[in-house]
Amino acid sequence: MKRTLLVLGGGIVGLSCAYEALKQGWRAIVVDRGEIGGQASGAAAGMLAPFYESGEGPDAFFRLCLDSFDRYPAWTAEIEEAAGMSAGFVRSGSLHVALLEADTLSLHGRLAWQTRHCAGLEWLDGTDLPRVEPSLPSGLAGALYCPDEAHVQAPLLVKALATACARLGAQLLPHAGEMTAVSQSEAGGLSVRFEACGTIGADALCCCLGAWSGRLSDWLGLRIPVHPIRGQICAYDPAPVSLRHIVFGPQAYWVGKPDGLLVCGASEDEAGFDRTVTAGGIGRLVRAGGRLFPTLSGAAPAQSWAGLRPATLDGWPLIGPVPGRPGVYIAAGHYRNGILLSPATSAAFGRWLAAGGGAGGDGADRAFRPDRFGAYVAGEREGATTA
Ligand SMILES: Cc1cc2nc3c(=O)[nH]c(=O)nc-3n(C[C@H](O)[C@H](O)[C@H](O)COP(=O)(O)OP(=O)(O)OC[C@H]3O[C@@H](n4cnc5c(N)ncnc54)[C@H](O)[C@@H]3O)c2cc1C
Known part of the structure; x- marks a missing residue:
């Protein structure tokens, strides 16, 4: 009998965890x-x-980002193959542009430590920029050029992951309505x-509720201080x-698909769970574009x-088993x-799953422990984020 993993939340995180479990032989x-x-x-x-x-230095978050980035080409290729469709992966490289001399300081700071992790990372003077990116005007202060950075078409990748999961036998249940009860028996059944x-x-439950993750604080007995940023x-x-x-500018970024x-x-606003697009929010992006590209x-x-x-x-994710909830x-x-x-x-989740939630984590995983904010106290705001 195959064991069953129930994934709560069908965003990219939930789907990629489901995909990992399916490859390990789970239902x-x-x-x-x-x-x-949706x-x-x-x-994204x-x-x-x-x-x-x-920007800060080679901390655990940077190492997680780099580890994930290194996995991307093979991971997307595998999913594309399994799904029979493209996810639009493009290794375009990136330019982090400084409009004014004052903006260059932090970029030089990044260059100083990141150059050890990215061959080809370099500073381009303003006069070099139109040669590398012809749409940029001359007269900018310069840019940090990273030849490695890349992009995918997020909606296509999500569709490919969902298709790959379905082809491996996953049941995808959209429009399931509200979760009304969660329980675990003495024997561990969920x-x-x-x-x-x-x-x-x-037999196992993976909670991938995105901005709504605080929903389960009470049942899990953990503070899950996740809030939506529109x-x-x-x-x-x-x-x-x-x-x-x-192209990353001081107020916006641009990606050609x-x-x-x-x-x-993209804007970063606190608007609760409201996904409304506002004239002010889009107007700021439009004006930033006009300032950089004639x-x-x-x-x-x-x-x-808009998304949440x-x-x-x-600012760091929560990844791992919940203590006291096998x-x-x-x-x-x-x-x-x-x-x-x-x-x-999903690779970290896969390691925990294979180890039965026990000793699957390495040092990097420990930095993202879901219990690092402590125990949930009834009535706390995080637990009440039920929108
Ligand atoms: C405008 C924008 C641009 C972005 N650009 C980038 C980018 O360039 N690169 C990058 O890496 N990231 C980017 N991000 C961030 C990225 O989109 C998120 O970090 C990521 O999508 C989070 O995935 P998730 O699966 O955790 O959440 P979600 O995709 O939000 O999925 C959570 C799911 O849980 C479901 N759910 C909620 N409550 C319940 C419930 N009670 N029962 C069942 N299901 C429930 C929701 O319906 C939802 O489908 C961007 C985000 C935004 C908004």
Whole structure:
């Protein structure tokens, strides 16, 4: 008899954990309150930017990002093969542009330590920039050039992962309605009841509820301080400027996608669980584009949308088993980097699963322990995030 893993949440994190379990011979059931990939994962720009995302130094978070990044080409190729579709992986390289001399200091700081981890990382003077990225004007202060950074089409990757999981026998249950009860028997058997699809039993449970992860604090007995940070984002179609690289500016970023779209993101606002797109949020992105690319000035995006990033109190994800709840795992709180971090997250989850939740973790895993914020106290705000 195959053991059954129940995954709560059908975003990229839940799907990649399900995929890992299926490869280990588990049965997997992925349940989502809404659409599979319908929240943050489907809204993401899909950048794989471990160097851009780590300014401080080579800490555990940077090592996790780099580990995940290194896994990406083989991981996506395997999923594409299993699903029979492309996820739009492009190793474009990136430019982190400084408009003014004052903006260059932090970039030189990054260059000093990141150069040990990325061959070819270099500083480009403003006069060199139009040669490397012809759409950029001359007269900028310079840019940190990273030849390695890449991007995927996040909605395609999610679709490919869902297809790969289904082909390996996973049951995907979207629109399951609200979770109304969770319980664990003395023998360890788990059971979760959903409004629209009844009660599901399982041998292991992986909680991947994104911005809604605080929902289970009470039952898990853990503080899960995950809160939503809204990201508003837009796309030009057709792209008024054709970019060779991902371009990061001080107020926005731009990524040219293989399907011709130019994606520009993203705001970071606290708006609770509200995913509304506002004129102010998109307007700021549009103005930032006009300041950097002369050809974007006056152009209007064809599409705009928003998603809720799952942010933790310390900005690092929660990955690992829940102490005192055998067979229960959390993989959540990936904030701005859930797309980048999915291969390493699911690999870590796979190690814990194979070890039965026991000694599967190495030092890096320990930095992301789900119990690091302590025990849940009834009535705390995090546990009440039920929107
Ligand atoms: C605008 C924007 C741009 C981004 N760009 C990037 C990027 O370039 N690179 C990158 O790496 N990351 C990026 N991110 C971050 C990335 O999207 C997230 O970190 C990642 O998608 C989180 O994945 P997840 O599976 O944890 O969450 P989600 O994708 O939000 O999935 C959680 C799922 O849980 C479901 N759920 C919630 N409550 C319940 C319940 N009670 N029962 C069942 N299911 C439930 C939801 O419906 C949802 O489908 C971006 C995010 C945004 C918003």
